[in-house]
Amino acid sequence: MQDVNSDVNIEEKTKIFTIKTQVGKEQSAADIISSRADKSKIKIPSILVTPELRGYIFVESYDIERIKEMIKTISYARNILEGDTPITQIEHFLVPASTVAKIAEGDVVEMVAGPFRGETAKVTHIDDTKEEITVELFESVVPIPITVRGEQVRVIKRKEEEKKKEE
Numbered sequence: 672m673q674d675v676n677s678d679v680n681i682e683e684k685t686k687i688f689t690i691k692t693q694v695g696k697e698q699s700a701a702d703i704i705s706s707r708a709d710k711s712k713i714k715i716p717s718i719l720v721t722p723e724l725r726g727y728i729f730v731e732s733y734d735i736e737r738i739k740e741m742i743k744t745i746s747y748a749r750n751i752l753e754g755d756t757p758i759t760q761i762e763h764f765l766v767p768a769s770t771v772a773k774i775a776e777g778d779v780v781e782m783v784a785g786p787f788r789g790e791t792a793k794v795t796h797i798d799d800t801k802e803e804i805t806v807e808l809f810e811s812v813v814p815i816p817i818t819v820r821g822e823q824v825r826v827i828k829r830k831e832e833e834k835k836k837e838e
Contacts, residue, residue, distance in 0.1 A: 685716055685731045686755035688738060694726040696747035701728050703745050704738075713737050721764040729761055770802050770821030777830035780806060784823040791827065792817070 692700040701718045708715040715738075719729040732738050735751065742748040774780070778794045792806035795816060802821045807814045 683733050685733055686735070687758060687761065688730050688732060688735055689752040689756050690728050690730055690738075690742060691749040691752065692726055692728055693747045693749065697725065697728050700745060700747040703747070704728075704730060704741065707741055707745075711737075711741070713741065719761065719764060723764065729756060769799065771797050771799060771804055774804060774821065774824070774826060775830055778826050779828040780804075780824040781827050782806075782819070782823060783825050785819060787817065787819075792824075794824075 690700070690704075697720045701720045705715065705718055707713075713732065713734070715730060715732045717731040719731075721729075730738060735755075739751055742751060774794060774797060776794050776797060780792055780794055782788050782790045782792065787808060790808050790810060792808045794804050794806055796805035798804070798818075803818050804821055804824065805816045805818045806824070807816055
């Protein structure tokens with residue numbers, strides 16, 4: 672009689688490990704880890720580098736010991752944090768943030784790109800689907816609405832701040 676459990680292939684699950692890196696060198700460390708993993712046949716399904724979290728990268732893998740061994744010789748990688756990171760803790764990094772999400776109608780913005788760079792303007796309309804905002808420049812003689820991409824502006828003063836000052 673054959674043992675049933677010996678034929679069953681127990682599939683390992685990947686875990687997400689957090690690697691502490693030199694600040695500003697996260698992408699370089701991720702690139703080196705990826706190339707070394709390919710050369711040494713270590714299975715790394717994904718590597719996450721997020722601009723919101725400086726000094727850390729997330730590596731999905733099966734074996735923490737092989738990852739520890741690999742990053743010992745990478746100058747930008749400092750160490751690996753103990754334990755694995757649940758996907759629930761990093762899933763908010765996986766959804767791209769809208770460029771216009773933090774901008775509200777009535778906010779005062781500075782143009783950081785395009786022909787009106789350096790000009791200040793008031794936000795009159797926001798189009799979330801196209802990630803565009805419509806602004807009216809302060810310095811213009813005639814208030815003409817201009818539509819620009821959300822990443823072309825930087826918020827200087829929020830509308831809520833003005834309301835609090837008036838109260």
